[in-house]
Amino acid sequence: MKLQRLRIENFKLFRAPLEIDGFTDGLNLFAAPNESGKSTVAEAIRAAFFERHRSSAVEHLRPWGESSATPTVEVDFELDGKPCRLTKAFLGKKRCELVIDGKSMDGAVAEDHLAALLGFRFPGKGASTPEHMGIPGLLWIKQGTSHDIASAVGFASDHLRNALGESLGELASSNGDAVLKAVESERNELLTPAAGTPRGAFADAIRLRTELEADIERLRADIESYQSGVDRLSGLRRDHQRDEAARPWTALREQLAIARQRLDEAKGLNDRKTAQDAALRQVTAQVNSWRTQLQAMEREEATVVLREKNLQAAQEGLAKALGELQAWEPRHAAAAKADAGARDNLRLARQAASRIAQEKTVESLAEQLEALAQSHEKAKGEQDKVTRLQAEAQALAVPEGELKRLQRCADAHRTAQARLDAVATALEFELQPTARVQVAGTELSGSKRQTVIARTDIEIEGVGRITVLPGGADLESLAIERDRARDELAGLLQALRAESVAAVEERMRLQALRKGEAGAAMAVLAALAPKGLSALAADIAMREARLAEARQVLQGMPPADAAMPSSAQAESEEGAARAALETASVALNDAKVAAGNAREQVKAAEDELAAVKATLNDPKRANRKTEAGAALTDALAQQSALQDKVAELAQQLQSANLPVLAQDVERLEQSVKQAEATHSQRANEITRLEAELEARGALGQEEAASEKQRELEHATRRCAELERRAKALDHLLKLLREKRSALARRLRAPLQKHLDHYLQILFPGAQVEVGDDLSPGRITRQGLRGAQSGAFEELSVGAREQMGVVARLAYADLLKEARKPTLLILDDALVNTDEERLRQMKRVLYDAATRHQILIFSCHPEAWRDLGVVARSIP
Template structure:
């Protein structure tokens, strides 16, 4: 299929006719900026073929703000060597006509015929959707959809399979597929499609088998427990009878009484040993106390020499501390004087800085007051201007509703007058110079044309009078309508105070201008007085008061320092004062440390003197010798008492070791527990015998072994059913996989022509690459040579730009396949490669130029500089009534 001419009118942005002719058989490049109508031209082609001419859902084809327009498209094309003209009009005066090879078709018949020829269909109701567009929907790429391929291929799959030949068509619709489908259905009844897990009756059989196995296991456990309980009951009865006769707990209680007697005897020895150990502890404490008393008396003699040495050391420290104090006292006085002078200089420097800061503050306030006063003056002027503009805008304002009525009334009067002029009588005059003719009392000159709607007299000097009587059935009605519209318009103009619509619109524009000027004045006023004129006046007054107070403060400030002091910066004065203060702090700290050292040395000397006096007094005590002799005798008596008591404790301990009290206590506890346990066990055994008898009686009535036999027979039957279903499921799965693999291998052989065309273009775009064709005839896995070697991935995993390029390449391959099958082809690329970089775009130009030798291709783009080397002359869209010449690359056939 090759387009020859295209004409569209009243179609979206093309209100006036747009005609394009002399389409090249190969490449056709249309360039224009955004919103110039490129996509509209492509949409007009799609609408002409895809949309029913009677459709009510195509109102979007009308130009904006023209609800009465009739969008129309007319296309001249060649199909199968036959010339054709197809025209269609929507919405208003609906029509559809097709002239092809001398045959004329109208309406729905023409639409359906084209659908059969080009491979598309129509929706039952509403607008045509992509699923109905078939081959054209695949090859005519809409803006922004070049990377979306799978859905378009699916909608055109029937035509593509037909193009691949009868074999693939048979493969898609033969009994072989029915067999595969039947096998798959049978398999899917037993296994899940994805994981081949059991399902349906197979899963139910497996579930029942598991349930029976669990139930049988429970029954077997219960039977085993029953048998075990019978054996245990016999054992319990035997043991219970034996213990009832022997009563072994009585013998244990006799042994308990004997063990308790031995324990009581041992406990008496332990109490005596505890008393002797307490006496031994007291004797040991007495020995230690006497020895410490004797040691203290010996240490008093040693302490005298130590106290004399301590006093001498303390006196040396006192002398050193007094010398250090005498050294720091004059230094501290000097630091105090230097700090005082530095502080006085700092006060003077701060006074100077304060006066200078006040002087700067006065200057700053004066500047701010002057600036605010200027703003106040400008704001007052702008306020007056704004008031004037707002008054003018208010006087010029007209209600938008009334203005709309005025426009509608003027339009209605114009329409009424046009209708009246159409049916009124027209008079045309071509008078000779000097001829005197009067029409309705008005003199006519030269060549003029008049329309009359009422009885009108024509007076010709020297000839007489001619009376014209206009006729027509609707004339009076039209005159009445015109007069009514004129009267209503006159009343409306009078109420608005304007002469006509032009004056009203001029007044509206003047009102808008005044509103804009008022808005600008408001902005300027806001810039000068953001908070309002009153607030600005208040700010000026407040700042003026602050300026006056600042000047008064400056006048009251007195510089109490000389020029030399005034020249010292505050920072230097602060640094000097800080250094002097630091030096004074250091001197004060050293002086205090020296005073503290003298005080501590005096205290040490005094304490050493007191300790030496006390030591001498202790040694000079006249009773000291008697006290020392008494302590020696007391130590001898205490040692003797300690030895006697220790011997008694050791003797008692030896007797207790032979008795072993802890073992005797354990014997008492053991015999007591054993007796209680044997007696309790005898009672518990009786209770358990009663419980087992009741349980065995209940279980014996259930017939557990008979129930288990029934379950075993059912389980054997279910297991045979599971094995049968398992064999069937595996056989069906194996058969389905085998049939699918064979069918896939056959499909790959049958898709070889399409594979060949895809590889042809792929080698131009990606040399050394390969691509697989999926079963639905869409591009599948693609393998390319990258920086790390061969890389393989699915088509949908490519970037948007790469999918965009592969989408165009795939459509060209489909077109080649259709051409070989003698099917019509036409490719439309509406900004189809917008995500393609320069290098890839250069390769795509090669691809398109090659394809143009076999197909007609329309390329629409808003980047003319990107297509300068395509090898065709770009064409711009413009309103014209004559075809424009164009050249294209290659001579294409359908």
């Protein structure tokens, strides 16, 4: 199928007739800006074929604002070498006419015949949807849908299967699929579809076998436990009878009594040693006390010479400190006088600096005040300008929407006048200068052309009267329509107080100009007075007050002395004087402190020497020293005797080993308790085991275990039977699927061939699988890390877009081999494709154009310059 000519009228964007002819058999490129009508042309082609001419669901085909228009599409095309023409008119004067090789059909018969030829169908009612569009819906790519191919393939799958041959259709609907589904159904009753784990009766049988195995295991454990209990009861009875006869706890009690007696004897020795230790500590303390007194008396006698030396050193230090104090007193007085003079100079210098700073402040405030006053005057002028311009803009304002309404009325009046002129009677005059002619009471002269729509009298002086009676059935209605449009236009102009549409447009332009000038003036005003005129005036008043205050402060300041040093110099001199005074003060204070400390040291040394001499001259000191020596000798003798006694008791305690004796008592006490408790517990255990074994012996556990064993054997056989059946069905299903897949691959080979042909141009070395639904499946390409494989849906939008176009070209090749009509329409089908990939797609399209007619619509003419065909614009 090849388009040759397309004509549309009153179709959406195109009110006037639009005709496109000269379609080539290969590539046809239409490149134009957005909203120029490319998609409208593509939609007109789809509407001509897919929509019923009597459908009332195609209101969207009318031009905007034209509720009475009749959208019309006329297509000339070639089908199987035969010339065809399809003409459809929607909504208004509905009609459909199809001419094939000179034979004409019309109405629904023509539409159904064309649908059968091209491979699509019509909906029962309403507008056509993608599910009805079949082969053309697959090959005619609508804007923004090139990447979505699965649904389009599904809607055209029957036609594609027919193109592949009857065998593929049989593969999808034969008894073979029924057998496969039956095997799959029976297999899925025993195994889950995905993981192949047991389910249904198979899972129930395995569960029953597991439960029986657990019951048998529990019964066997109970039987073993019963037998173990019988053996334990025999051992406990034997041990109990042995201990009852021997009574081992009696001998242990006798050993415990002996151990306690030994422990008491050892504790007596320990008490005596503790008492001797206390006595020894008292005597040792007395020895140390007398020895300390004698040593202190000896140190007092040696202290007199030391105290005399200390007193002499303190007196020498006092003399040195008094000399330092006398040296620093005059220096400090001179530094204090210099500091006072420097502070006076600094005060006078700062007064002079303050006056100079105040003078500069006065000057700065005066300059600022003058600048603000100038800004205030300019701002007032700009404010007046803004008010005037806004008032002018308001006076020129045209209500929103009125200009568009006026323009529509003017267009309607021109259209009505043009239509009236087309059917009215035209009168052309070529008059001599002396001729006197009146038309409808108006005198004419020279060359003139005039149209008349009603009875008109032409009076020629010296000749007579000629009456013109215009004809035409629509003349009166057209005149009424013209007058109505003229009156409406005049009413709108009168309401706007304007003479013409151009005058209103000029008002709008002047209003915009005044608004712009007002905005510029407001910007200047905002720069001069950011916070407004009132704030600027308040700022001026505040600065005037500050200036007056600054001048008053300046008048109250004393005059500056030119001979005074600078403030920085005065501060430097005052800092040096202050530092010298601080140094002298610190040195004087240090000298005073040193002299005071020296006096205190001399006094302390004198007191210490007097105290030592008084102590040594005490007459009772000699008696105390003699008594202390005798007491020390007695205490040393007593200490030696007690040390011998303590050593003897320690030797006896070490031989007795008191801790070990205490452990013997504890050990034997525990042994007695354990022996008696063990005998009692064994008797209780014997009683409990006798009762438990008597109860368990009556349960018949061995008989129950035998019954469970028989049930387990039956369940095991059932599991084995179901397992064999499940494995057999699973194996059979795999074989059937493998055979079916192999057959499907063989039947899909023609489509695979065409896909591979285009894929090697776009992605050299890549492979694509064809799914059971004939849509592109998994794609394998070579990447940086080797072969990479992924589903079609996992590709980026751009890659899916490219693969969608490639797949449609392959379907077109397949259909052409089956002698089916093919035409490809790409409406902005590669908008997400980068420059490099688009270059490859152009090679693909150029190759496909040798076999098919391809219509490409794009809003990027520069991207298609190297396609090899001239880009056409929409007329």
